[in-house]
Amino acid sequence: MNHLTVHTEDPFSSLLELASNNDVEGFKQVLDRDASSINEVGLWYERQNGSKKVVLEHRTPLMVAATYGSISVLKLILSFPEVDVNLSCGTDKSTALHCAASGGSLNAVDAVNLLLSAGADLNSRDANGNRPFDVIVGPPKQPGMQTTLEELLSYNSSEGSVSDSIAISVNSSSPDSAAQLSSSENGLPYSPSGSPSSLAASKFTDMPHICN
Helix, strand or coil: CCCCCCCCCCHHHHHHHHHHCCCHHHHHHHHHHCHHHHHCCEEEEEECCCCCCEEEEEECHHHHHHHHCCHHHHHHHHCCCCCCCCCCECCCCECHHHHHHHCCECCHHHHHHHHHHCCCCCCCCCCCCCCHHHHCCCCCCCCHHHHHHHHHHCEECCCCEECCCCCCCCCCCCCCCHHHECCCCCCCCECCCCCCCHHHHHHCCCCCCCCC
16 A cells, blocks of 8 residues: 655655745745746645635745735745746645635635746646636635626636736735735635644634544
């Protein structure tokens, strides 16, 4: 029988953790040691869309940063020309745009705008046939953001183009940190080490780290 081994102390796991925490300086330091890791894929704990189940999924640093709305790290990653903004991976075949739409971050609109500006495909489909529009989760504390995300991610199939409103942005004064990820039913992704972010530690300490 094959067993899945997750190495919790390797530099790439640290890179995903730094992306989730929007630690751009720490992220730069890891990249200085190994720039090729910008496009690597690693295991990351997160909830399945529309479910409370926590699962391991393959994710890139771009996907983790998009999920958490880690804007500073997201901008840094997108500055690398070799980054594939439309890469899909994991059993769910999500892209970074799916992650930004479903993450529930207070910075989701900014994250989506950055990805769209970098060429993210609104019409990309995950393993369930869902476009990013179909998996939108808005922050509970900002109900109006759901509508904004829907406008950003709507797809005009007859024209084959995005809606006219992709320049929408949120209040630039809002902090861009991993702690903004919603504590809604969609929940907080976990790192492969089983250690949640600081917000998760305070609100999701009873969440199991491993799911059957």
